[in-house]
Amino acid sequence: MASSTSFVLFFYLFLIAGCTARPLYPRPSKESEKHRQPLQTFRPYNIAHRGSNGELPEETSPAYMRAIEEGADFIETDILASKDGVLICFHDVTLDDTTDVAKHKEFADRKRTYEVQGVNVTGFFTVDFTLKELKSLRVNQRYKFRDQQYNGKFQIITFEEYISIALDAPRVVGIYPEIKNPVLINQRVKWPDNKRFEDKFVETLQKYGYKGSYLTKDWLKQPAFIQSFAPTSLIYVSNLTDLPKIFLIDDITVPTQDTNQSFWEITSEEYLNYIKKYVVGIGPWKDTVVPVAGNYLQTPTDLVARAHAHNLQVHPYTYRNENQFLHFNFHQDPYAEYDYWINTIGVDGVFTDFTGSFHNFQEWTSLDDKNAAKLLHEIAKLVSPYTKL
Ligand SMILES: *[C@@H]1O[C@H](CO)[C@@H](O)[C@H](O)[C@H]1NC(C)=O
Numbered sequence: 001m002a003s004s005t006s007f008v009l010f011f012y013l014f015l016i017a018g019c020t021a022r023p024l025y026p027r028p029s030k031e032s033e034k035h036r037q038p039l040q041t042f043r044p045y046n047i048a049h050r051g052s053n054g055e056l057p058e059e060t061s062p063a064y065m066r067a068i069e070e071g072a073d074f075i076e077t078d079i080l081a082s083k084d085g086v087l088i089c090f091h092d093v094t095l096d097d098t099t100d101v102a103k104h105k106e107f108a109d110r111k112r113t114y115e116v117q118g119v120n121v122t123g124f125f126t127v128d129f130t131l132k133e134l135k136s137l138r139v140n141q142r143y144k145f146r147d148q149q150y151n152g153k154f155q156i157i158t159f160e161e162y163i164s165i166a167l168d169a170p171r172v173v174g175i176y177p178e179i180k181n182p183v184l185i186n187q188r189v190k191w192p193d194n195k196r197f198e199d200k201f202v203e204t205l206q207k208y209g210y211k212g213s214y215l216t217k218d219w220l221k222q223p224a225f226i227q228s229f230a231p232t233s234l235i236y237v238s239n240l241t242d243l244p245k246i247f248l249i250d251d252i253t254v255p256t257q258d259t260n261q262s263f264w265e266i267t268s269e270e271y272l273n274y275i276k277k278y279v280v281g282i283g284p285w286k287d288t289v290v291p292v293a294g295n296y297l298q299t300p301t302d303l304v305a306r307a308h309a310h311n312l313q314v315h316p317y318t319y320r321n322e323n324q325f326l327h328f329n330f331h332q333d334p335y336a337e338y339d340y341w342i343n344t345i346g347v348d349g350v351f352t353d354f355t356g357s358f359h360n361f362q363e364w365t366s367l368d369d370k371n372a373a374k375l376l377h378e379i380a381k382l383v384s385p386y387t388k389l
């Protein structure tokens with residue numbers, strides 16, 4: 001009896017510790033590479049969009065650590081620059097929507113209007129703040145219907161800090177950085193020796209040992225996909241690194257930010273044939289793959305079939321659990337949405353705000369009978385102490 005009670009107590013402590021403690025990530029140098037579980041490559045990639053931003057403020061260190069705990073294959077980020085040329089992880093060109101910049105009286109005079117992709121945008125731009133100033137801000141959750149309790153707690157992180165989170169993970173976790181708004185950044189930020197934003201981006205990856213084309217030994221050791229909406233940047237960086245690249249495709253109404261090409265032009269047979277010399281895949285907005293009307297899915301386009309015929313992977317964005325984002329076909333069940341995209345449409349990776357949900361979907365649907373029996377046995381072992389009480 002006593003031993004059962006103490007076992008149960010220990011079991012509860014274990015559960016509590018498991019739920020609340022952040023794992024201590026040993027530095028990779030302290031852990032043999034051989035013992036790190038490799039990247040899985042047998043099923044579609046779980047790409048943690050801005051970290052686990054469904055739970056924690058986007059692109060912060062805790063959001064990325066949470067995504068790693070939840071089973072991300074890749075942690076995804078957007079790279080922008082500070083005024084003093086430091087590369088940072090941040091999605092919007094302005095700080096207004098996801099930081100507390102409005103509360104900082106000392107920055108009240110920093111508001112500017114710049115033309116971004118043909119539209120005049122007014123706000124506090126990252127490119128007008130030094131890294132030190134950016135670090136004095138705190139990040140907020142983007143959506144009001146998500147957990148607000150972490151607002152004001154976490155800092156913006158640099159590209160290098162983000163890389164360290166991936167490299168320090170207890171298993172091999174890939175990175176998936178975007179060259180974000182390169183036209184604006186190259187206009188507003190100047191680096192010594194006439195270096196461009198794209199040069200600094202690739203230099204940072206090389207500094208930390210990221211190299212090698214898709215699925216090579218070097219790549220599998222430190223996997224990375226480089227993504228961009230700007231064809232000019234992708235072609236430019238393919239001269240600097242053979243790391244695999246993904247060409248992002250926006251909604252059908254949005255022309256490319258650098259080459260001003262239409263959706264129809266960049267998804268034509270001729271263009272896919274051209275861009276495949278530089279990229280291993282495309283990252284389309286999911287409504288361009290399966291159009292939506294009245295919140296119901298319509299007939300899928302042939303974009304996935306055509307991309308696959310060109311040997312291009314397809315990693316659509318963005319999958320989100322909440323009712324606000326789920327189409328009625330999925331009867332408010334994110335698992336049904338994943339089932340459709342993985343098993344009916346047949347994509348090769350998904351950008352998700354809820355890495356844990358997609359991971360659970362993949363774990364439960366890839367159990368074979370032997371694994372299922374083993375799992376039931378493990379559960380029975382955990383439950384048996386209670387039956388003796
Ligand atoms: C943006 O504002 C500037 C200054 O008012 C103006 O000259 C320019 O035409 C505007 N651009 C767009 C795209 O509206």
Ligand SMILES: *[C@@H]1O[C@H](CO)[C@@H](O)[C@H](O)[C@H]1NC(C)=O
Pocket residue numbers: 235236239
């Ligand atoms: C790539 O490098 C070659 C050789 O240095 C150069 O001729 C070419 O213009 C470069 N291409 C791009 C897109 O920068």
Ligand SMILES: *[C@@H]1O[C@H](CO)[C@@H](O)[C@H](O)[C@H]1NC(C)=O
Pocket residue numbers: 118255260
């Ligand atoms: C982009 O292309 C559209 C349609 O061809 C054209 O109307 C527009 O002026 C172009 N914009 C720029 C900045 O070249």
